[in-house]
Amino acid sequence: MHAPTQAQLLDLWDAGSRATPSGRAALLLQSAWADATVAQWPLGVANARLLELRAALFGPTWDCVADCPACAQVAEVRLDVAAMLTAAPGTDPAQTPAWHTIDESPATPRFRLPVLADLTSAAPADASSAARLLQAIVTAPALQSNDAALVDLPPHTRTAIEQELLRLDPLAAIDIVMDCPACGHRWRAAADIIGMLWADLSTLAQRLLGDVARLASVFGWSEQQILALSPVRRQHYLDMVREW
Numbered sequence: 001m002h003a004p005t006q007a008q009l010l011d012l013w014d015a016g017s018r019a020t021p022s023g024r025a026a027l028l029l030q031s032a033w034a035d036a037t038v039a040q041w042p043l044g045v046a047n048a049r050l051l052e053l054r055a056a057l058f059g060p061t062w063d064c065v066a067d068c069p070a071c072a073q074v075a076e077v078r079l080d081v082a083a084m085l086t087a088a089p090g091t092d093p094a095q096t097p098a099w100h101t102i103d104e105s106p107a108t109p110r111f112r113l114p115v116l117a118d119l120t121s122a123a124p125a126d127a128s129s130a131a132r133l134l135q136a137i138v139t140a141p142a143l144q145s146n147d148a149a150l151v152d153l154p155p156h157t158r159t160a161i162e163q164e165l166l167r168l169d170p171l172a173a174i175d176i177v178m179d180c181p182a183c184g185h186r187w188r189a190a191a192d193i194i195g196m197l198w199a200d201l202s203t204l205a206q207r208l209l210g211d212v213a214r215l216a217s218v219f220g221w222s223e224q225q226i227l228a229l230s231p232v233r234r235q236h237y238l239d240m241v242r243e244w
């Protein structure tokens with residue numbers, strides 16, 4: 001992994017500001033793993049790499065907040081990114097076969113793991129996107145090619161495939177256990193990894209823009225010159241400016 005510099009992060013934030021969440025994930029991952037075909041990463045691999053990137057950029061712990069569904073108070077939890085990553089065995093896409101099945105019957109549809117490209121190619125905020133995603137990864141039993149075909153799935157087959165997907169790619173959907181400090185309610189919340197990472201990135205980007213504006217107005221330096229300064233040196237100049 002090559003963690004982007006602050007100047008590159010600002011460019012990524014700019015480029016991703018109008019993108020969908022999965023588009024933002026693809027942008028960040030492709031920047032940090034330039035030689036990889038990130039669009040073909042299973043969703044759990046993409047999530048694991050986003051967690052690694054988050055740890056490299058912002059540190060190994062991650063403070064998350066959510067509103068308690070019982071009393072609406074804000075609850076906080078501190079996530080250990082390294083622990084989340086060790087809980088996910090077999091996230092190497094090269095080790096998993098392309099097509100899976102829930103039983104040995106030749107009449108059973110086959111399926112593959114959903115990959116990042118499945119999300120980036122789907123229409124954003126589509127109410128039936130989960131169903132369409134499942135449709136995209138399931139192929140009729142007679143087909144052996146990589147072309148998924150429209151298959152009518154009986155409910156029990158659909159459930160079995162969804163359970164098998166969770167087993168094969170456990171980090172594709174990450175739940176966080178939250179405890180409310182006010183009322184003691186405990187619940188599981190689905191972790192929006194790219195949403196949380198993008199929020200951290202936005203905070204950083206806005207701080208960097210403020211730093212640039214402050215130093216540019218005093219010293220007349222360009223944005224490029226200011227971002228090229230090491231964070232330590234930039235902070236020294238900012239401290240100086242505040243004292244004047």
Ligand SMILES: [Zn+2]
Nearest residue numbers: 068071180183
């Ligand atoms: Zn509560």
